[in-house]
Amino acid sequence: xxxxxxxxxxxxxxxxxxxxxxxxxxxxxxxxxxxxxxxxxxxxxxxxxxxxxxxxxxxxxxxxxxxxxxxxxxxxxxxxxxxxxxxxxxxxxxxxxxxxxxxxxxxxxxxxxxxxxxxxxxxxxxxxxxxxxxxxxxxxxxxxxxxxxxxxxxxxxxxxxxxxxxxxxxxxxxxxxxxxxxxxxxxxxxxxxxxxxxxxxxxxxxxxxxxxxxxxxxxxxxxxxxxxxxxxxxxxxxxxxxxxxxxxxxxxxxxxxxxxxxxx
Ligand code: HEC
Ligand code: HEC
Numbered sequence: 001x002x003x004x005x006x007x008x009x010x011x012x013x014x015x016x017x018x019x020x021x022x023x024x025x026x027x028x029x030x031x032x033x034x035x036x037x038x039x040x041x042x043x044x045x046x047x048x049x050x051x052x053x054x055x056x057x058x059x060x061x062x063x064x065x066x067x068x069x070x071x072x073x074x075x076x077x078x079x080x081x082x083x084x085x086x087x088x089x090x091x092x093x094x095x096x097x098x099x100x101x102x103x104x105x106x107x108x109x110x111x112x113x114x115x116x117x118x119x120x121x122x123x124x125x126x127x128x129x130x131x132x133x134x135x136x137x138x139x140x141x142x143x144x145x146x147x148x149x150x151x152x153x154x155x156x157x158x159x160x161x162x163x164x165x166x167x168x169x170x171x172x173x174x175x176x177x178x179x180x181x182x183x184x185x186x187x188x189x190x191x192x193x194x195x196x197x198x199x200x201x202x203x204x205x206x207x208x209x210x211x212x213x214x215x216x217x218x219x220x221x222x223x224x225x226x227x228x229x230x231x232x233x234x235x236x237x238x239x240x241x242x243x244x245x246x247x248x249x250x251x252x253x254x255x256x257x258x259x260x261x262x263x264x
Contacts (some may be wrong), residue, residue: 050137053130057123062087066142080195081204081235082119082216087142091199093232094217097151099239105147108135116216153229153241154248155222162221162252164259172257175250179243184236185209189261199234206237212262224255 054062061084063070068084077083085092094111095103109131115122126134139147176182176189186192189209198204212219217227228251231239244251 046133046136047140050133053134054137081198081202087138091234095230096226097148099231102147105135117214164256168253169256169260172253175254176257196236204235209258210261221255
């Protein structure tokens, strides 16, 4: 009987959570569109609107002070990764900048727009202006530092290796071993099965590379390229931009190999 009750309340909690998750971004959009223009300087308006959006759509996971301790955080990896970031610590995973650097504003906007599969919803509904406002609010209120406006990470986007081919994926397979990826991701990309630790000492599993739909940094070729070149700061996933120095185009081979793993 007691077990039955526990089961029922768990189901109710799950339903409530789903309803809240569905309603929150929508209410933020409604409020956003209904807001009257004020006479504050343009920059001020952005931050204030960003704060409103944050309070309605982000605060329950990321917390009042951006420390990742919002009330809903307990539902998301309380004892393990992923758990909401501490924005004030200045360590960000999803960047187009070098390892150890802050992300660009565009990186924050991309993460907020696209969301993180199974963890954080997409906030595409805010529109580019709303995304800019909430990202600017994160910078002003929590990160409290200038963000980089450029990066030295080279995006090699010429045709050639960028075009998927079986030969390119085959070259990538050799690189996968040469670069030591199997140490964490296993010979078959499914992961070594051994949990590692993240910067907060929380257990973290290396991504299952045969399931690109789980990648938080995005699945398109460019996103996987960025993951490899920049690494995911705060996690054991290192940056390989030094390893590919001077032969950046061959990193596309590795991208093609990873995408080929997902096709099985
Ligand atoms: C359902 C909970 C939830 C909501 C709602 C949510 N987030 Fe997140 N967010 C997370 C979690 C958990 C992570 C960490 C994911 C990880 O590390 O893989 C995260 C990560 C991020 C990151 C990436 C940081 C990095 O390491 O690069 C940004 C930026 C971010 N959130 C901004 C926002 C903003 C802005 C909103 C509101 C518009 C929002 N989030 C709403 C749970 C949430
Ligand atoms: C020291 C261990 C380690 C090594 C070596 C390593 N990774 Fe990772 N990798 C991880 C961990 C841990 C994650 C999960 C990070 C997370 O969940 O935030 C990850 C995540 C990833 C992801 C998914 C990122 C996303 O968007 O969520 C890709 C793709 C990836 N690694 C590719 C590679 C490739 C290619 C190599 C070799 C060039 C490599 N990794 C080497 C530990 C490692």
